[in-house]
Amino acid sequence: MTSRSTPEGPAAPRRRGRPSRAGTPDGPDARTRILRAARTEFAERGYDRTSMRSVARAASVDAALVHHYFGSKDGVFAAAVELSFEPALVVPQILGGPVEGVGERMARYFISVWENPVSRAPLLAIVRSALTHEAAAEVLRGFLLHKLLERIAAELDVPDPTFRAELAASHMVGIAILRYVVRAEPLASADPERIIALVAPSIQSYLARGAADGPAPAD
Amino acid sequence: MTSRSTPEGPAAPRRRGRPSRAGTPDGPDARTRILRAARTEFAERGYDRTSMRSVARAASVDAALVHHYFGSKDGVFAAAVELSFEPALVVPQILGGPVEGVGERMARYFISVWENPVSRAPLLAIVRSALTHEAAAEVLRGFLLHKLLERIAAELDVPDPTFRAELAASHMVGIAILRYVVRAEPLASADPERIIALVAPSIQSYLARGAADGPAPAD
DNA sequence: GTCTATATCGTGATAGAC
DNA sequence: GTCTATCACGATATAGAC
The missing domain is CATH 1.10.10.60 (Homeodomain-like)
Structure with missing residues (x-):
């Protein structure tokens, strides 16, 4: 492996x-x-x-x-x-910018990776295989934890950064599966920008401190 | 089928x-x-x-x-x-209550269904199969759209209710896959209540009108 | 209604000719 | 390096005995 x-x-x-x-x-x-x-x-x-x-x-x-x-x-x-792309190179940069826009930058990066057929193929292969093949599941777990979550968590100023990063990741994973794998409408045909616009605040609420306990992104 | x-x-x-x-x-x-x-x-x-x-x-x-x-x-x-449970019976009831708590009630219901081994088994079977088997994918698409999204969208007071409902669903699907199928830490071992507490505001932001365009749940 | 036996096919993998 | 031939196995499915 x-x-x-x-x-x-x-x-x-x-x-x-x-x-x-x-x-x-x-x-x-x-x-x-x-x-x-x-x-x-x-x-x-x-x-x-x-x-x-x-x-x-x-x-x-x-x-x-x-x-x-x-x-x-x-x-x-x-x-x-x-994988033909390396999150480590871009993640800190995304998270390093102004906090207010971190949710949108993250969502945009994720969507762009999945919209690009070249970077999408290996991801699809892993995701499609990970649910029934243990080796693929291990690849997915390792990628998530070491390539994404740990990198992200290191830059976060919230409690339980890894857990929150994984919740954000779970959202993106769910979108990827429904849109690109299962092709469930209306998400499958939605304009990427509309997805980003609506999802960004949720990601933001996980990655950046909002009000009290952490959740709500202020307006 | x-x-x-x-x-x-x-x-x-x-x-x-x-x-x-x-x-x-x-x-x-x-x-x-x-x-x-x-x-x-x-x-x-x-x-x-x-x-x-x-x-x-x-x-x-x-x-x-x-x-x-x-x-x-x-x-x-x-x-x-x-399936051994029927969302149609409970979804309107969940969405019919006070708007402020709809995100939490939804998240709690979803998690409880997945935490219960009896209702989890057929869902796992569908999800595990849907990514590679077309018949299973069709079951999943039909379940999502007709058993969940349409029922939910009918009760919503937001623009693009079906699309927003699917974004909420995508989050839950992602959590289900990472927690119950791939078992990725730390989510796999997290306390259900902690998940609900953090996810509820995101679901809320999709299902209920917050401030301007829809996203941010107020505190 | 239950099970034995079998037909037919596709799989991963190997050996060895050229 | 490339390909033919083949092995051992497990799969879905069917026919038919009891």
Whole structure:
């Protein structure tokens, strides 16, 4: 789960003499294509309904080659869900700004990540898989706690910062699932800006101190 | 999906002459045991990872009997996830009370439903399955829209009542998933009352008019 | 009504030819 | 590096004995 560290990133200095493939004279190499295909498959179908064969098919590659590169299905999954964005880089910046706007900046960032298909795919893969596959659940828990909650909580000036950050996160997770996974109307077709506008005050109420006990954002 | 209407409810006037079973002289009949087992299996493992065999095993019944009663795996699922509670009966009552407390009453009702193992099981089954199985997703969408959102929206005095109701629902869904499915800390071990206390104002901000555009609940 | 036996298929994984 | 062939397994579903 943690050993693989090649999300396809450092391009491919491969390309020695042979790998060429039918149709695409100089397309991405097999390993990259497999990872891309796997990301899409896991994102659309979840862990259980994704098979090595279906990944291979989507990548126009022999099934045995997937085994050859990644060893097992879990290996493919782990390599495929490496996230293409790093909350640590942006979260402090979001939380560091003026307190009044922290809810909106947070909501906007979250929505933008989910609206972007590139960053959405691995997230979808994790979320779709996390509910039935323990390895994916572990990835999700780790991502939430260490990549998000701890980073956020460190910047907060409220009691129970981690708990409050998780409540905020739960809201965003719920929106992501209803809008992007289950596609429940009217949320699924709503304008992102409308979502942000309405959700921001709730996030704000968790992340910043309002009045007495913490909840209500003042007007 | 909508045809089955025997969630095991009207007891069993069966029990003619034969059905007896090893061990339990007068326990529930096979059909009831199958449904109970199916509910648990689907709740714990989701649709894909639950098999007719595992259901049969858990019900101490032959696998072919499950087919005999329900025809297919989808048939078992549909019969198993019939909900044991009816929001229509309680939602108007919750929303009918004093406006100031609607957020808390809603949050409390939702949490209590999820804290009760009996009502939690079919919800877990639906949620765990809805992310990868289309039939389950349809059940979830229908439940949300017709059993919850429409009922709630009818009682609301805010603009975009359905949209706002769904945002509130998304928050609760997110909490349910993080707390009961993924079991992400610290939310998973948090005291229900603490959750209700912090979440209520957010729900309130969606369901009741606060100040100007709608969000902020006054203190 | 209950269960044994089986048909048919798709899965993850491996061995080995080229 | 790539692919063919195959293994062992578990799945849904059905036919038919009792």
